[in-house]
Amino acid sequence: MRILLKHVLVAGSERDLLIEGTRISRIAPAGSLGPDRSGENSLEIIEARGLAAIPSLVNAHAHSAMTLLRSIAEDMELMPWLQQAIWPREARLDAEDIYWGTRLAALEMIRSGTTFCADMYFFPEAQAEAARDSGMRFLISFPLIDGMDESRAEAQRAACDAFFEALPDCGPVSGFCLAGHSVYATTASSLRYIARKARERDLHIHIHLAETKVEDQTCRAQTGMSPTAYLDSLGVLGPKTFCSHCIWLDASDWDLLAERGVTVVHNPVSNMKLSSGTFDYEAARSRGIRVLIGTDGAASNNSLNLFSDMKIAGLLQKHHWRDPQRWPVASLLSAAADSGHEFFATGAGRIEEGTTADLALIDLSAASMTPCHDLAANLVYAQPWVDTTICAGRILMRHGVIEGEAEVIREASKRAEKVGA
Numbered sequence: 057m058r059i060l061l062k063h064v065l066v067a068g069s070e071r072d073l074l075i076e077g078t079r080i081s082r083i084a085p086a087g088s089l090g091p092d093r094s095g096e097n098s099l100e101i102i103e104a105r106g107l108a109a110i111p112s113l114v115n116a117h118a119h120s121a122m123t124l125l126r127s128i129a130e131d132m133e134l135m136p137w138l139q140q141a142i143w144p145r146e147a148r149l150d151a152e153d154i155y156w157g158t159r160l161a162a163l164e165m166i167r168s169g170t171t172f173c174a175d176m177y178f179f180p181e182a183q184a185e186a187a188r189d190s191g192m193r194f195l196i197s198f199p200l201i202d203g204m205d206e207s208r209a210e211a212q213r214a215a216c217d218a219f220f221e222a223l224p225d226c227g228p229v230s231g232f233c234l235a236g237h238s239v240y241a242t243t244a245s246s247l248r249y250i251a252r253k254a255r256e257r258d259l260h261i262h263i264h265l266a267e268t269k270v271e272d273q274t275c276r277a278q279t280g281m282s283p284t285a286y287l288d289s290l291g292v293l294g295p296k297t298f299c300s301h302c303i304w305l306d307a308s309d310w311d312l313l314a315e316r317g318v319t320v321v322h323n324p325v326s327n328m329k330l331s332s333g334t335f336d337y338e339a340a341r342s343r344g345i346r347v348l349i350g351t352d353g354a355a356s357n358n359s360l361n362l363f364s365d366m367k368i369a370g371l372l373q374k375h376h377w378r379d380p381q382r383w384p385v386a387s388l389l390s391a392a393a394d395s396g397h398e399f400f401a402t403g404a405g406r407i408e409e410g411t412t413a414d415l416a417l418i419d420l421s422a423a424s425m426t427p428c429h430d431l432a433a434n435l436v437y438a439q440p441w442v443d444t445t446i447c448a449g450r451i452l453m454r455h456g457v458i459e460g461e462a463e464v465i466r467e468a469s470k471r472a473e474k475v476g477a
Contacts, residue, residue: 057100057449060089064104064417066407068431073109075413078449083409102454107417107443108431111405112171113362114396117262117300117321117350119177120186120194121157123164124149124472125355134268134330142355145475146178153471154182160468161360162190163461168361169416169440171447172402174298174321174350176235176262181224188227191452193414195400196226197235197262200246209243216249220257229448233260236292238267239275239283244290251291260400261292265299265320268332272304284309293318298399300350302340303333310336314343319399322391324369325359326352334376337369337383346399349392366392366436385432417444 059075063086066073070086082089091099129141149157154177165173172193175183180196187194198216202209216234223232234254236242242250254261266272266283275283284305287293295317302313302320313320322335340347349369351360366388373382397405403412420428424439434440445453452458 058098059413059446059449059451060099060101061104061107061109061417062089062101063087065106065108065420070105073104073407075446075449078412079403080407080409080411080413083407100451102417102444102451104417104444106419106421108420109407109415109417110169110435111393111397111407112414112416112445112447113165113169113392114172114174114348114400114402115165115170115350115360115362116174116298116319116348116396116399117323117352118161118173118175118360119353119355120161120173120175120183120360121149121154121177122353122355123160123360123468124153124157124475125353126358126472128355128475132330134332135270137330137356148474149178151179151182153474154179155186156464156468156471158183158186158194159190159464161354162186162192163458163464164354164360165362166190166192166445166452166458167442168363169418169442169445170360170362171404171414171416171445171452172396172400174233174260174262174400176237180219180232184224184226184230187230188225191227191450192229192447193400193402194226194230195233195260195262196230197233199235199237199262200250201237201241202243202246203241204243206243206245209246213246213249216253220253233262235262238264238271239286240271247287247290247292251294254296255291255294259296261294261297263287263292263297263299265302266304266309267301267327269304282306282309284312288312288316298348300352301327301332301335303327303335305336305339307339310339310343310345313340314345319346319348321348321350322369323350323352323365324372325365326356328368328372329356334372337373338377341387346395347391348396348399349388362392363435363440370436385430385436388436389432413446413449415444415446416442417446419443 072089074082293316394405404414422441
């Protein structure tokens with residue numbers, strides 16, 4: 057596929073940008089590229105005057121099909137919320153529900169310029185099908201959540217082995233990783249298994265870490281170690297491990313994460329909504345730890361618009377630490393875009409010739425983006441309007457239109473009825 061973005065703003069200047077296959081092949085002066093100069097007519101042209109091209113966003117932690125549980129339970133702390141409201145309802149969901157819930161999540165993310173989602177949920181075969189049909193990138197896990205039951209853990213490990221021996225078709229841009237839920241919901245035997253299998257297959261590890269004070273206190277009481285040290289003792293921590301939340305960490309925990317090269321994922325909206333605590337960005341930054349941003353699930357956010365999480369991440373740090381210079385605009389954008397592309401090795405994250413074409417086109421004529429004295433500041437703190445989203449050279453949304461959107465919303469709404477009571 058060949059796509060030509062005409063008169064698109066790249067780094068503040070109008071350019072013509074040519075995409076061939078999955079990559080950006082030419083960036084030239086505005087008006088200099090066209091069908092007559094390409095040598096063939098199979099060129100899809102998008103008139104992008106007034107649109108700014110930015111690297112697409114990376115949602116580094118989500119539970120996509122929890123869109124079906126959006127607004128199901130409010131004003132609760134994490135453990136009562138999980139035990140009383142979420143886990144009983146999740147038990148009612150089947151693979152078809154997960155498919156449509158994931159498709160609904162993809163719609164919302166595509167609409168907000170996100171083309172990559174690190175997902176952790178049940179029925180990974182259904183997630184793979186949804187990833188393929190949506191066209192965006194998903195990093196799909198087979199999550200081990202055994203409730204600390206050894207017999208259940210053994211069965212899950214056998215199922216995980218079978219899954220990785222015959223991986224489902226997730227399309228050309230998605231992939232798979234290993235995942236354990238947490239130190240309180242996954243047995244030590246399964247956490248060791250995850251560490252070993254990830255090393256054998258050179259895969260990422262996705263896990264929750266130190267989300268609540270109760271998690272920290274309980275782990276210390278049961279193991280004599282912090283959750284971070286406990287995971288390290290089981291071999292889980294390493295340069296391809298990404299840990300979500302990372303709130304209740306002491307200096308030695310942060311030092312250990314830095315030493316192991318772990319990436320951390322901040323989930324500001326979910327953490328604030330569940331009153332879990334405040335992430336310490338400076339503790340990570342000062343140690344050179346990569347920080348990404350994730351929405352968490354729509355049941356605890358209740359949005360999958362990463363622009364909102366970017367804004368709230370910045371505001372939370374400035375407010376909590378009483379320091380307006382905490383987490384500057386450029387670093388926030390990097391955490392939500394190019395740093396994620398780099399960590400997950402998409403080849404995107406920069407708008408340059410030869411890079412992968414994962415792009416969002418932002419409408420600068422929108423009221424919320426006017427005036428635009430500083431594009432980066434408007435992207436983080438205003439309300440960006442995404443006009444077009446492109447993933448690996450494929451147009452997922454063009455001028456606000458996503459093919460098949462009405463069907464996805466209709467089917468997902470039907471599926472959500474079974475968990476509404």
